[in-house]
Every structure is written in C-alpha cells, then in structure tokens.
Amino acid sequence: MAELNEVGQPKWQTRSPLPSVDWDTFFNAVNDAFDLHIKSYGPPGQKAPVFVADVPKTNEGNFDTSFDVITFKIMQSVRAATDPSAKRRFPKGPNIREVMPHPTKSRYSIVTFGWWEQMDVRFTIYTLARDRADEITKWFHIMMMRYCFFLDFFRARGVQDMRFIKRGEDDFSRMYGQELYIRTLDYGVRLELLQSFEKKDLEAIDLVVNETPLITLQEEYIIPKP
Secondary structure, three states, X not given: OOOEOOOOOEHHHOOOOOOOOOOOHHHHXXXXXXXXXXXXXXXXXXXXXXXXXXXXXXOOOOEXXXXXXXXXXXXXXXXXXXXXXXXXXXXXXXXXXXXXXXXXXXXXXXXXXXXXEEEEEEEEEEEOOHHHHHHHHHHHHHHHHHHHHHOOOOHHHOEEEEEEEEEOOOEEEOHHHOOEEXXXXXXXXXXXXXXXXXXXXXXXXXXXXXXXXXXXXXXXXXXXXX
C-alpha cells in the first residue's frame, strides 16, 4: 500500500504533506486556524464566537443570542493570471504539474493537473453589542494575518497568496427579531487547485516477421511532461 500522509491520503496526491484546499475546504482550513488560535492565544474576551456557514437560529426562527457568530461565504472565484502583474497572462486551462510512477501498479503513472483561481471571500461578524463586534473583528483579523503571513499555515495547504482587501462599513440591523451589530472582513485568496488520477503508461510494440521489421504500433495518447 502507498505511503500515507498525516491526514490519511496517499502522499502522491499532493506535493505538500497536507491536501491542497479548494473552494469549500479553504474554510475548513480557516476553521482549523480558528480553533488553534483559541487554544494558543485564547478567545476574544470571556467567550469564543462560533464559526459557521450561516447564522444559528432558534426553533422559532430567531437569531440565537447565546452565541457571537462569524459566518463565511465566497463572493467570487475567477481565473488567476500567472504573470507578475497578475493582469496579462491567463492560462486557458489546467496544466500538468507532476507525473510520477504509480506506487503500487506497474506500467501506471499518477498524473497531477493544477490551475490557479483568485477567490474573494467574506467573513461577517454578528453580535448584540457594538464594542463586542469591534473586539471580535480585531481578534479575527489578527488571527488571519498571523496564520497567513507569519506561520505559513495556509501556504502549506495550497494557498499561493492571500491578501487583505478591506473591512466593510460598520452596520446595524434588526434582522431575526434582534438588534445586531455587523462587521465584515474581505480577503483575496489565490488557490492552486490540484487533481490527481491514474494513467496507464503508453507503450510501443514492434512487429517483426522473419527478422524483418514490419510495423510499429503505438498507443494514441501520450502523457505530456510537466
């Protein structure tokens, strides 16, 4: 059996010990950083907020006031350029990243394709008090900057680049039957999306009749070199 990495996947699937994140698993990585930050540095104030895809509600459909909430969503994801200016050179599609011999099957290879996308994400903080909203917003932003730029936490998971875009306008709403103070933080994330699959190695067969070369049969498709 092929050697596994620390998350139980074959090592040939990714070039990092950790699997490359995609649209959804990026937020799983943020959640991992969120939990680790709470354990290492403590929560903002006396109580940690919850990190969820949508605001929790009571059985009556109202906002659950027992938690401070941070939600997340994708604003957009587009093709990422590969030139230094990030404006001119856009690949038409995925490129070969790696071709490796299959660890358990003879005459098979593992082919890894990859492409880049620029994804914009938004985190929204909901609380019942203005000062609490500011406290959580500052704590969360420091966490994101620390784990992105100083600890290489996200780079190890396939995030090629991550930029802080903006903090949105402070907002106040009476949604869900509650008075809520709302803050937003936007980040730009450059993802390298990787997909690996098995590929049978191509072969050529020489037919010889009475010691005279007759014809060469070659399989139609060739695995390109990265």
